[in-house]
Amino acid sequence: MYRKYFYLVFLGFLFLFAGCNKKTEPELTFCSWGGSYQQAQSKSYLQPFAQKFDIKVNEANYSGEFAKLKGMVETGNVTWDIVSVTQSIFTRGVKEGLFEPLDFSIIDTTNMMPGTVNKYGIAHLLFSTILAYNRDSYVNSKVPSNWKEFWDVNHFKGKRALRDTPIGNLEFALLAGGTPLDSLYPINMDKAFKKLDEIKPFIRVWWVQGQQPPQLLSTQDVDLSTAFNGRIWKARQDGQKLNLIWNQGMLEPEYFVVLKGSKNKINSFKLINFALQAPQQTEFVKTMGYGPTNKLVLKNLPDSLRLDLPSSDINIKNQFMINGNWWADNEERALELWNKWKLSK
Amino acid sequence: MKNLKFLLPYIIIYSILFLLPVSLIVYYSLGSNDVSHIYFFDVIKSNLIREVFFNTLLYSIIATFITSLLGWILGFTMVFGSSRIKTFTSFIGILPLLVNPLVIIYGWMLVLSNGGWVNNIVKAIFGNTAGLQMLYTPQAVIIGMVYLGIPYMTLSIALSMLEIKTTILSAAKTMGASFIQIITKIILPISKEGIYTGIFFVFVISVGYYIIPSLLGGGKVDFISTLIEQNVNKVLNWPLASAISIWMLVSMILMFLIVKNILIKVFR
Amino acid sequence: MNEPVIPNIKKVISLLSILILMIISLPLISIVLISISDSQYLVVNKFTFRWYLDVFASSSWITAGFNSAIVALITSLLAVLVGFMTADGLMKFKLQIRNGVLQLFIIPLITPVIIFAVAIFLLFSYLHFLDNVLALVFSQIVIIIPISISLCYISLIKFIETNPNVIHASKTMGAKYHEILFIVLFPNLKINLLLIFIICFMFSINESVITQFISDTNTVTLSKKIFEGVKYDINPEIAVISSLSILLSIIVYVVIRKISGKIIWK
Numbered sequence: 049m050y051r052k053y054f055y056l057v058f059l060g061f062l063f064l065f066a067g068c069n070k071k072t073e074p075e076l077t078f079c080s081w082g083g084s085y086q087q088a089q090s091k092s093y094l095q096p097f098a099q100k101f102d103i104k105v106n107e108a109n110y111s112g113e114f115a116k117l118k119g120m121v122e123t124g125n126v127t128w129d130i131v132s133v134t135q136s137i138f139t140r141g142v143k144e145g146l147f148e149p150l151d152f153s154i155i156d157t158t159n160m161m162p163g164t165v166n167k168y169g170i171a172h173l174l175f176s177t178i179l180a181y182n183r184d185s186y187v188n189s190k191v192p193s194n195w196k197e198f199w200d201v202n203h204f205k206g207k208r209a210l211r212d213t214p215i216g217n218l219e220f221a222l223l224a225g226g227t228p229l230d231s232l233y234p235i236n237m238d239k240a241f242k243k244l245d246e247i248k249p250f251i252r253v254w255w256v257q258g259q260q261p262p263q264l265l266s267t268q269d270v271d272l273s274t275a276f277n278g279r280i281w282k283a284r285q286d287g288q289k290l291n292l293i294w295n296q297g298m299l300e301p302e303y304f305v306v307l308k309g310s311k312n313k314i315n316s317f318k319l320i321n322f323a324l325q326a327p328q329q330t331e332f333v334k335t336m337g338y339g340p341t342n343k344l345v346l347k348n349l350p351d352s353l354r355l356d357l358p359s360s361d362i363n364i365k366n367q368f369m370i371n372g373n374w375w376a377d378n379e380e381r382a383l384e385l386w387n388k389w390k391l392s393k
Numbered sequence: 394m395k396n397l398k399f400l401l402p403y404i405i406i407y408s409i410l411f412l413l414p415v416s417l418i419v420y421y422s423l424g425s426n427d428v429s430h431i432y433f434f435d436v437i438k439s440n441l442i443r444e445v446f447f448n449t450l451l452y453s454i455i456a457t458f459i460t461s462l463l464g465w466i467l468g469f470t471m472v473f474g475s476s477r478i479k480t481f482t483s484f485i486g487i488l489p490l491l492v493n494p495l496v497i498i499y500g501w502m503l504v505l506s507n508g509g510w511v512n513n514i515v516k517a518i519f520g521n522t523a524g525l526q527m528l529y530t531p532q533a534v535i536i537g538m539v540y541l542g543i544p545y546m547t548l549s550i551a552l553s554m555l556e557i558k559t560t561i562l563s564a565a566k567t568m569g570a571s572f573i574q575i576i577t578k579i580i581l582p583i584s585k586e587g588i589y590t591g592i593f594f595v596f597v598i599s600v601g602y603y604i605i606p607s608l609l610g611g612g613k614v615d616f617i618s619t620l621i622e623q624n625v626n627k628v629l630n631w632p633l634a635s636a637i638s639i640w641m642l643v644s645m646i647l648m649f650l651i652v653k654n655i656l657i658k659v660f661r
Numbered sequence: 662m663n664e665p666v667i668p669n670i671k672k673v674i675s676l677l678s679i680l681i682l683m684i685i686s687l688p689l690i691s692i693v694l695i696s697i698s699d700s701q702y703l704v705v706n707k708f709t710f711r712w713y714l715d716v717f718a719s720s721s722w723i724t725a726g727f728n729s730a731i732v733a734l735i736t737s738l739l740a741v742l743v744g745f746m747t748a749d750g751l752m753k754f755k756l757q758i759r760n761g762v763l764q765l766f767i768i769p770l771i772t773p774v775i776i777f778a779v780a781i782f783l784l785f786s787y788l789h790f791l792d793n794v795l796a797l798v799f800s801q802i803v804i805i806i807p808i809s810i811s812l813c814y815i816s817l818i819k820f821i822e823t824n825p826n827v828i829h830a831s832k833t834m835g836a837k838y839h840e841i842l843f844i845v846l847f848p849n850l851k852i853n854l855l856l857i858f859i860i861c862f863m864f865s866i867n868e869s870v871i872t873q874f875i876s877d878t879n880t881v882t883l884s885k886k887i888f889e890g891v892k893y894d895i896n897p898e899i900a901v902i903s904s905l906s907i908l909l910s911i912i913v914y915v916v917i918r919k920i921s922g923k924i925i926w927k
Contacts, residue, residue: 077878082889082892082893083889083890083892083894083896084894085893106878107878108878109889110873111873111888111889111892111893112626112627113626113873113874114626114627114629115626115629115631115779115782115874116782116873118629119779119782119783119786119874120786122783123783123786124787125786125787125789125791127791127792127877127878128877136627140628140629144629209611212612252526252529252611253529253611253612253613254607254611254612254613255611255612256607256608256612257608257892257893258893259893259894259895260608262702263502263702263895266508266702267506267507267508267509267702268507269506269507269508269528283702286700286701286702288702379627379628383623383627383628384441387441387615387620387623388441390612390613390615391441391444391615397750399746399749399750400747400750400751402743402747403743403746403747403766403810406743406799406802406803406806407766407769407803410781410784410799410800410802410803411768411769411777411803413784414777414780414781414783414784415772415776415777415780417780417783417784418776418779418780463681466674466677466678466681467678467681469674470671470674470675470678473671474671474674474675474678475671475675478675478678478679480918481679481682482678482682484910484911484914485682485685485686486682486685487859488686488689488907488910489685490859490860490863490867491863491910492689492692492906492907493867493869493883493887493902493903494867495887495888495891495899496692496891496899496900496902496903497688497689497692499891499895499899499900500687500689500690500691500692500695501687501688501691503688503691503694503695504687504688504691510687510691540685540688543681543685545860548812548856548860549812549815552812552815552816552819552853552857553815553816553819555852555853556819556820556822557823576670583819586819587815590811590814590815593767593811594770594808594811597770597771601773601774603775617773618773618774618775621773621775621776622775625775625776625779626775631779634775635776638773638776641773642768642771642772645771646764646768646771649764650764653760
């Protein structure tokens with residue numbers, strides 16, 4: 049009878065050994081969001097880097113588990129070297145001291161757009177949160193062209209959806225109320241929430257995940273929705289009848305960071321440097337429809353693609369860039385108010 | 394007392410892998426600095442958290458109730474049905490267990506969405522209407538919760554019914570018992586344990602959902618676990634997350650104690 | 662008088678069951694349709710098998726399936742064993758104390774999973790004990806054993822209630838405690854234990870929250886890939902995996918029935 053126990057324990061130890069990593073060659077771990085996004089990153093720069101420099105690149109993925117990043121760094125068990133993070137994780141992470149300062153002797157930033165380089169991270173792409181709609185819903189009626197019109201439910205018909213977060217929505221509400229693009233921050237939350245009260249009964253869905261808006265729009269569960277531009281771009285490539293409006297969109301960067309305590313700092317910096325070069329960024333942009341942060345990239349793209357990118361000259365001038373610092377200080381409070389607001393009648 | 398040695402493995406696992414890490418995180422969150430234990434009392438004072446918690450409980454109670462009815466019917470068929478129905482039920486009744494819940498939700502979206510099956514049929518019958526809005530509603534959340542709970546409830550009830558011999562049922566029939574009498578006096582009491590466990594289990598997992606309500610409810614239905622997850626992963630407010638969790642745990646335990654006592658008295 | 666009472670009850674309830682089962686099948690059929698649909702947008706117009714080809718050609722899904730299976734297997738075996746032992750150990754207490762202890766044992770189930778996931782992650786991370794099969798097993802069993810305990814407990818209670826003589830007889834014949842457990846109770850409760858094993862197995866395979874934290878590049882499991890696939894894209898590959906698991910269970914079910922059809926079902 050006790051033999052069963054021995055077998056189990058033995059089996060367990062086998063797996064314990066199987067699980068231990070044997071690092072013999074130089075390697076580093078790159079962590080991103082998975083799915084087609086990470087596949088594009090892999091094809092554009094991870095695999096080419098591995099081949100060119102003979103350094104193995106392990107790919108991990110996560111879904112924004114900030115707790116995991118913090119836990120790793122604080123317990124000294126850093127298994128991810130480079131992580132692709134959102135603005136909120138970036139600014140918060142810098143505050144908590146989770147990232148390594150970048151070595152700019154290895155990372156060449158001469159061609160980077162202004163505002164994309166930070167001591168602890170570099171923006172490797174720009175994406176926009178914009179308004180998108182299904183063309184079939186608007187054959188005979190007018191589509192809103194700015195947030196004021198989006199708020200005007202009487203003149204602009206359609207089932208609406210917004211993202212389930214204060215981030216972006218507070219700014220859009222202020223814009224709908226007439227605040228100029230350059231005076232959005234610091235955000236007057238009371239004013240924003242009051243304006244949001246007007247649109248609340250008309251919001252059909254509060255979407256949570258990036259792939260919901262294209263879904264909602266293509267089945268016409270919703271006629272108008274905010275969305276990430278890359279998703280709508282991809283949906284259009286796939287033949288869906290969706291359009292997007294750049295006017296008054298919100299630009300947001302996505303950063304490369306190196307976790308504090310990483311054992312592969314030098315190689316990580318090398319990879320970041322490689323990934324930011326024009327050829328690599330161009331490759332990525334062509335696949336995903338997100339905006340590059342390297343100035344050289346825009347020059348070499350075909351016009352048709354350039355029109356679709358958030359950071360191209362035409363599109364960028366009517367958008368605003370998210371203020372990461374304001375959100376780092378106020379996200380928690382804003383989130384609390386947001387939750388309360390959603391529940392209120 | 395040597396019989397207690399059978400409890401030992403779990404007690405060890407429980408202490409080292411559960412009590413230890415969870416108490417550490419709670420201590421670290423709530424005890425480590427002076428500001429943290431403000432959160433502890435903030436939770437009771439907060440209207441938001443109370444409302445969300447009651448909301449969660451309400452949905453879970455409704456979903457569990459519906460699940461127990463459906464699960465009982467399926468469990469009964471699984472044990473007492475004719476051979477063919479038995480096979481059918483025991484297979485399909487368990488099938489939702491085999492598919493990842495997230496994928497099931499997308500399956501439901503195909504059925505319930507504006508461009509989905511049900512609406513296609515409705516539009517075909519009633520012509521060019523706007524269709525039924527079934528998705529992104531509270532009803533959709535209940536449907537999702539019930540669907541995911543049915544296999545557990547069914548299995549739990551079936552497990553407790555397995556021991557009922559059909560001879561007892563035949564004897565009752567011979568003695569002139571009616572339909573209702575057989576069910577209430579024989580089958581229900583014997584399957585009691587299974588029903589309780591099923592209810593408990595389905596209720597607990599229902600309260601714990603956070604992705605499903607936001608997907609099916611269109612973000613309009615917030616569960617308590619959504620709040621906890623936000624605090625753990627987005628804003629890294631672990632003290633608040635721990636505080637909410639402790640209160641939630643305590644409330645649920647109290648609730649179960651009270652309900653169990655009531656149930657015992659009612660079904661005496 | 663009411664001659665066919667039992668058949669009538671059965672008929673009504675069976676009819677209701679069929680209705681319920683038809684509704685249960687709806688999303689499952691949708692999933693199969695998504696897996697052969699040519700579009701990624703929840704609209705089913707054209708059909709193709711390309712997603713199936715993608716999955717079979719991909720080694721990552723096969724590795725993930727393998728990892729999931731191993732973890733689930735070890736976890737459920739442990740869960741059933743420990744659950745059964747614990748449920749039996751509980752029987753020694755009086756009814757009141759028993760319920761109290763049971764409540765205590767079930768607390769891991771009521772705790773919000775995310776809190777437990779972070780807690781166990783921090784512990785294991787500190788010990789540098791992450792991203793391997795054992796770590797996954799040890800973290801999942803904390804949640805799964807309570808399920809097993811409650812289900813084993815019902816089974817034991819049912820058995821003892823309906824067969825009080827068996828225990829008594831074995832005691833009279835001088836059986837020691839562990840002998841009763843393994844020689845008498847265990848074989849009689851085989852079906853129950855099988856069902857409990859299946860529940861634990863499925864729970865482990867579908868468990869995503871803890872897995873997100875504990876597993877990393879070396880132990881990518883199905884649930885992790887599906888979670889990733891659903892959170893970022895809606896990749897029909899996910900639907901393929903689910904359809905395949907439905908197909909697999911049909912095969913397994915038919916096989917089990919063929920082998921032990923007469924023994925299990927009366």
